[in-house]
């Protein structure tokens with residue numbers, strides 16, 4: 426276990442078991458008393474709809490005196506069964522506190538406009554109140570959408586925060602703008618010293634990879650029967666072009682702020698790899714194959730570790746097995762086999778994912 430992660434987990438578990446509270450925002454922003462917000466259920470006249478599918482919380486859409494709110498209330502028991510899952514509500518309240526400070530400061534407010542405001546949150550009473558965002562979980566992409574997402578992630582990183590869970594249900598699109606609102610898996614880190622909140626241990630994880638892994642490659646898999654290979658590649662090209670712009674900006678920022686040489690080298694290598702891929706169609710296809718495989722494997726590992734698998738986990742596993750059977754050498758040559766996968770051969774890998782398939786079938790959440 427990574428020492429930085431263990432330290433964070435221990436301190437969150439200690440906080441959870443203690444008595445200290447975290448309050449974010451001003452009580453005057455609450456349209457009901459705290460007791461009323463805590464006691465409210467689906468039969469309340471203020472409730473417009475209830476989202477009960479979330480793994481850490483129940484979300485109520487409220488309308489009170491013509492204004493719409495989102496009330497996120499902690500589940501007694503999180504449905505993700507690992508330490509990060511069990512502390513994700515605490516983590517979210519901690520991050521809401523960090524982000525609200527950034528949104529309240531005139532110097533940083535604009536950069537965080539795609540990140541939802543917190544009207545009021547009370548950790549011990551188990552709720553977070555935000556304005557309701559009128560939109561739907563993101564279900565298509567464009568250059569502009571990629572730009573808003575990557576720019577928001579970059580703003581977060583500059584503030585020392587890394588969002589790990591960029592899944593579709595955590596990004597709302599209102600027809601013009603995207604909104605980020607679920608920070609259960611957003612952790613503090615030092616972007617000038619570390620690749621991510623795991624420190625220097627896992628260079629594979631970074632902002633663009635997070636969107637690809639949790640979201641875009643799942644989307645492409647879901648629509649693989651209706652999107653041609655060329656359509657898929659065109660969308661991937663768009664993503665990479667926008668990502669390249671933002672990462673180039675990030676590299677300048679890292680240099681201006683005297684980031685560690687290892688961080689500059691890492692960021693430069695990512696940029697060079699993408700520039701090379703964007704230069705010709707064949708390299709782009711190679712990168713697409715390598716990164717889609719990497720993303721499916723990372724996402725599967727996450728779902729298995731949290732015992733929070735879905736039908737999509739099974740689809741990803743099937744895709745991984747097919748790719749291992751058909752393009753194994755290409756995967757190996759393009760650095761797509763990460764962590765333990767790098768130590769296994771083709772047959773062992775296929776066996777591993779077949780075993781994962783039965784595990785994932787047992788861990789189905791929804």
Ligand SMILES: Nc1ncnc2c1ncn2[C@@H]1O[C@H](COP(=O)(O)OP(=O)(O)OP(=O)(O)O)[C@@H](O)[C@H]1O
Nearest residue numbers: 476479480481482484495555556557558594606607
């Ligand atoms: N401010 C908001 N405005 C509109 N809809 C929202 C808002 N916040 C959350 N939702 C809706 O509620 C759903 C669940 O919210 P959220 O992701 O915060 O809960 P969660 O329990 O952490 O979910 P999970 O653990 O599965 O990610 C979202 O997918 C979204 O559809």
Ligand SMILES: [Mg+2]
Nearest residue numbers: 479594595607
């Ligand atoms: Mg969520």
